[in-house]
């Protein structure tokens with residue numbers, strides 16, 4: 001690294017004294033000069049990729065389709081972190097698997113970016129009748145020890161996450177500062193637009209109360225004056241008879257407008273529950289799974305807005 005810095009200086013203004021040395025050392029380094037950034041899961045990958053564009057190599061540790069909430073690290077994850085310049089995480093205790101993994105990677109030069117920096121978290125779990133399942137309760141407290149982590153589903157907090165990622169990348173790789181700044185600015189502009197769309201659309205249905213089966217939307221609900229009631233918080237969980245009872249109780253007790261479930265989840269119990277309650281189940285995407293292009297965030301969030309607006313009508 002020192003040699004590299006020295007040699008650029010020498011190349012610019014000095015004589016060709018140790019030229020051979022410079023060429024052999026410098027050429028490969030310039031070609032692979034992109035920094036390597038590892039991100040934990042999809043939303044953080046999307047934001048990071050939006051900021052870097054092509055000037056950095058961005059990888060994802062938890063591939064879409066794998067549940068981030070109880071993810072176990074693999075040896076490949078340790079290797080990826082060991083050779084990375086930057087690690088970007090959502091934070092708020094979501095990536096519990098990182099604790100031992102980062103230690104095992106023994107990468108003293110690693111720059112860690114916590115994308116939740118300076119975001120005010122919601123500590124309370126959404127109000128609903130508690131599930132009686134003890135194991136589930138335990139998971140619950142463990143996962144949300146640092147507050148509910150689903151901040152990326154609020155476009156305003158997503159903007160702060162992009163800013164945190166941008167600033168961290170500039171610290172780690174100042175050479176690409178202007179690229180990071182202009183890419184982030186473009187993405188933030190789209191986030192502002194998205195926030196406006198959410199505001200304008202959802203102000204027509206204030207206090208809309210809805211039930212989710214994944215406690216992922218309290219920030220979105222708070223931002224746009226809706227009320228989320230989470231019955232269970234992990235979509236992969238099969239609904240238990242107790243969950244069904246909770247949902248029925250909540251629908252009776254509060255004026256619930258709609259049920260929202262993770263897209264692609266086909267749960268017979270949920271379908272029949274909705275029929276019994278005469279409510280429609282709409283998809284609501286937590287973005288923990290999906291496509292690995294930065295624009296996917298906007299596609300999925302616009303679908304969410306459409307479904308929220310329809311469900312809350």
Ligand SMILES: [Zn+2]
Nearest residue numbers: 150216286288
């Ligand atoms: Zn989640």
